[in-house]
Amino acid sequence: MTQKTFAFVVYPGLTLLDLAGPLQVITGHAAADPSVRVAVVGETLETTETDTPLRIAPSHTFDQVPDPSWVLVPGGGAPTLRALGDEKLIGYLRRAATTAELMTSVCTGSLLLGQAGLLEGREATTHWTFLETLRAFGATPVRQRWADTGSVITAAGVSAGIDLALHLVERMRGEDAARLVQFGIEYDPRPPLGPLDWSLAPRERMRPFVDHTVREGLAGRPELRDKLLAQR
């Protein structure tokens, strides 16, 4: 049997849930589908930081998984913007895209796909506070839970990665497979305050935070920083 690899990309400071949600879903699916191999890939195998007190370590290096079939890149705050200048990370995404069936992202991970040149002329989404910055990469921002453009799928912020991953299982193996994983992670969401009421979105409160994040993360890359700030 030919195994195909789903590679989850890690880099320092990422948002933990962007990674953990879809990784749980796809690992759960792989337990029932031996044709899928799951790898967590990073530049090295060393333990690295997340945006929580938990530190994480990949299972493989980029070099060990040169041609994954599917790729997911998580997002984050300033560290993700900093990663836009990480040539090894961006190079990995760019090379993987030449052979992968599917490149995906969660949250501001879409900016990394954009930096790798993969969003040009596509519809894409990201965390709601960063949506307009996607224009800096030639993408058309859309407010969707995920934006499926065939070979590139971008998801909205953080928790949207769970929905994205269930969509991927459904796309790969059909409804029954996706439903089995959904029961496995008991994904029957009950947000205590209900779904988000977007009329209450803290837009004004978030704007300086986004500005600060872009300025901090791209301090060393003024051209890209200004390109992003011009859009948001």
Place this chain on the structure above:
Amino acid sequence: MTQKTFAFVVYPGLTLLDLAGPLQVITGHAAADPSVRVAVVGETLETTETDTPLRIAPSHTFDQVPDPSWVLVPGGGAPTLRALGDEKLIGYLRRAATTAELMTSVCTGSLLLGQAGLLEGREATTHWTFLETLRAFGATPVRQRWADTGSVITAAGVSAGIDLALHLVERMRGEDAARLVQFGIEYDPRPPLGPLDWSLAPRERMRPFVDHTVREGLAGRPELRDKLLAQR
């Protein structure tokens, strides 16, 4: 300012999302509330396995966080059952409970609270496939997203930890604080196949899996194994 610590307990083989969901929510809240300190605690600081290819490392040892105000223990499969016999882990939970305001769990993490003697006479929940096993710890199983009994709160399977954690933020700091974190993680769930349709739950398919998990995890503790098998 007095800081209170929220301790997230890790042990080998846990289910990643049980931990990562609530950890993301509480860390997000702590960013806006400096009175809350978040720690990930384990027996040692060494990197350990999860039920995914991602390895994780705690930020503190049990000894370094002897008196947390809040504790969350995640669940998992056979490794969680094995952890029922981990005296250091169970001892930490038992000691923490003597001073903590609140002991919480996600998924089969409630069995660990049960083993620490914290569920006796209480309503409690866990992953739907393990619900009846809670009786072995003197608890009354309830089918709820989370069961809040005052000083002990147990959540349902895996993804329920996100809902639990938002409930905790609401309980600690009110609706506005919980809503801010919910916008932060863009928690506006859209399961591709909709909410779980429980008439389709794969009960017969899961039964041998649960049996196998209990037998594997508790191979060295036949008495406890039989007590759990008698309930499920």
